[in-house]
Amino acid sequence: xKLGINGLGRIGKLSLxxxxxxxxxxxxxxxxxxxxxxxxxxxxGVIERDSTYGRLxxxxxxxxxxxxxxxxxxxxxxxxxxxxxPVTILRQSRDPKGIAWKDNGVRLVxxxxxxxxxxxxxxxxxxxxxxxxxxxxxxxxxxxAPFKIKQKGLEMPEDAVTTVMGINDTDYDPARHxxxxxxxxxxxxxxFMVKPLLDYFGADKFLSASMVTVHAATGSxxxxxxxxxxxxxxxxxxxxxxxxxxxxxxxxxxxLFLVLPEMQRIGFIxxxxxxxxxxxxxxxxxxxxxxxxxxxxNRALLNSVYxxxxxxxxxxxxxxxQLVSGDIVGAPAAAAVIEGQETHTRTATIxxxxxxxxxxxxPDKVEVPVTQAVIYGWYDNELGSYTNMLGDxxxxxxxxxx
Numbered sequence: 001x002k003l004g005i006n007g008l009g010r011i012g013k014l015s016l017x018x019x020x021x022x023x024x025x026x027x028x029x030x031x032x033x034x035x036x037x038x039x040x041x042x043x044x045g046v047i048e049r050d051s052t053y054g055r056l057x058x059x060x061x062x063x064x065x066x067x068x069x070x071x072x073x074x075x076x077x078x079x080x081x082x083x084x085x086p087v088t089i090l091r092q093s094r095d096p097k098g099i100a101w102k103d104n105g106v107r108l109v110x111x112x113x114x115x116x117x118x119x120x121x122x123x124x125x126x127x128x129x130x131x132x133x134x135x136x137x138x139x140x141x142x143x144x145a146p147f148k149i150k151q152k153g154l155e156m157p158e159d160a161v162t163t164v165m166g167i168n169d170t171d172y173d174p175a176r177h178x179x180x181x182x183x184x185x186x187x188x189x190x191x192f193m194v195k196p197l198l199d200y201f202g203a204d205k206f207l208s209a210s211m212v213t214v215h216a217a218t219g220s221x222x223x224x225x226x227x228x229x230x231x232x233x234x235x236x237x238x239x240x241x242x243x244x245x246x247x248x249x250x251x252x253x254x255x256l257f258l259v260l261p262e263m264q265r266i267g268f269i270x271x272x273x274x275x276x277x278x279x280x281x282x283x284x285x286x287x288x289x290x291x292x293x294x295x296x297x298n299r300a301l302l303n304s305v306y307x308x309x310x311x312x313x314x315x316x317x318x319x320x321x322q323l324v325s326g327d328i329v330g331a332p333a334a335a336a337v338i339e340g341q342e343t344h345t346r347t348a349t350i351x352x353x354x355x356x357x358x359x360x361x362x363p364d365k366v367e368v369p370v371t372q373a374v375i376y377g378w379y380d381n382e383l384g385s386y387t388n389m390l391g392d393x394x395x396x397x398x399x400x401x402x
Contacts, residue, residue: 001398002027004106004138006096008036008046010219011144011390012112014383016047018391020069020083021060024398027086029104033094043089044070044080052278053330053383056082095128102137108398109138110390117148119160119179130179140397143181144390146255162258165393166315166335167191171259174400182393185386186213186272186283187255189379192316192335193285194260196309201297203262207288207370210269213250214282216325216381217241217274246274279382280325283336284374291347291369298347302373303340310338315389328378333388336377347371 003025005012012030019025036043048056048070057065060083072081078089093099096116101109111130121129133141147162160179163169164187172180183191190211197206221241228238236246253270256263289297303318310318317334320341321327328337348370355364379385 001025001108001401002029002104002106003394003398004028004099004101004104004109004133005030006033006099006109006111006133007113008032008043009112009114010382011387012110013047013050014053014387015110015112015144015390015394016082016087017053017056017059017383018387019394020056020085020087022391022395023083023085024395025085027088028082029088029090029101029106031090031093031099033091033099035091040073040075040078040080040089044073047082059330096130096132097123097128097135099133099136101133106137107139107401108142108394109133109140110142110144110394112144114145117143117145118150119147119157119181120149120151120154134178139178140401141179142390142394142397143179144386145181146184146187146251147179147181148251162255163393164188164191164259164335165389165396166313167195168259169393169396172397172400174397180393180397181255182390183255183259184250184252185281185379185381186215186250186252187259188386188389189213189281189283189336189377190252190256190270190285191259193283193338193375193377194256194263196305196316197287197302198260198262199309200305201289203266205289206263206266207290208267209263209285209287210271211252211283211285212271212273213252214284215248215250215272215274216277216279216281221246221274241274242276244276248272248274277325279380279384280329281379281381282325283377283379285377287373287375289371289373291371293369296347297371297373298345299343302343302345302375303338306338306340306375323378325378328380328384330380330384333384334379335385335389336379339376339378342374342376344374345371 057069069083116130123131123135161177162181163172223242224240226238250270250272253268291297307318310316315335317337349367351365354362
């Protein structure tokens with residue numbers, strides 16, 4: 001089976017790395033949508049070298065790697081072999097409906113551009129749409145970003161679903177769903193930080209929750225200050241990421257509700273700051289639990305919950321080591337790495353005023369033990385965490401295609 005990849009940005013390029021290493025697909029067809037440099041060799045150079053992760057050859061074979069693993073370049077056909085896997089580069093159309101997926105025998109496409117995220121947009125939308133891939137001949141489209149419906153009031157289409165591998169991938173129905181969102185790197189990490197707590201304590205124990213992601217820079221941020229576009233409201237997005245900690249927003253909470261519906265009734269706040277590193281991010285999760293004095297929630301219990309959950313899946317890792325962001329760049333292939341040394345809890349008794357609710361027969365006030373827990377989870381927002389999770393999701397969808 002052939003795999004199509006739309007885009008050769010950060011996630012597109014690293015997805016190619018993942019799949020030429022894994023070799024599940026017989027051939028890769030990568031749409032760049034425009035001419036790059038002066039020849040196909042320039043595209044090969046983009047694929048071969050990376051300022052964050054080094055050379056593709058070293059990623060595949062370590063320090064004894066050959067100088068290059070890209071061979072058989074053919075400018076006339078736009079083809080090459082990468083680690084022995086045939087790769088075709090398409091350079092004609094950036095509009096999904098104009099990409100020659102059908103002509104190249106591609107049934108499954110991973111869209112990594114971040115440009116087409118609205119599942120309700122028509123295939124003939126002037127600036128292109130995710131649904132255009134279906135018109136171009138694909139049968140399934142996997143989006144490496146959360147869905148974003150632009151027009152207020154529109155519901156999620158029946159043929160679209162959001163899943164995180166290892167959390168709710170069984171929500172995907174091959175007979176019904178053609179558009180699948182793999183959420184985001186942050187949502188993926190967050191889901192694996194929250195799911196063990198939900199499974200162990202149950203949603204009723206949660207009083208409130210919040211998170212902050214301390215996130216590496218992304219390609220949308222400039223290296224130097226620039227003038228905002230007309231109508232821009234978030235002026236921080238135009239400030240240099242080399243010199244600043246930049247406050248920004250995240251859609252992790254909304255996406256989390258799609259993959260863990262139990263969290264919808266819990267007051268949840270998600271915030272994000274960007275920092276001047278190329279990859280390697282951190283989620284600081286804060287949860288307020290209704291505690292039970294007979295069975296108190298404490299640091300040791302929380303760490304045991306994560307440690308035990310990590311033994312059941314490779315997607316969550318627990319560590320007692322003191323880590324920094326560089327330690328999780330490129331590896332391991334896990335959605336989240338819990339740093340147990342930094343798990344903290346504080347328990348207090350709060351007085352809840354029931355009188356204002358006019359509960360007949362109830363006391364005016366009741367004392368409730370509440371434990372606030374702080375949990376740290378690392379993730380490589382590019383290759384080590386998200387791209388590997390996306391690769392597993394891609395293969396799982398392909399295996400269900402008849």
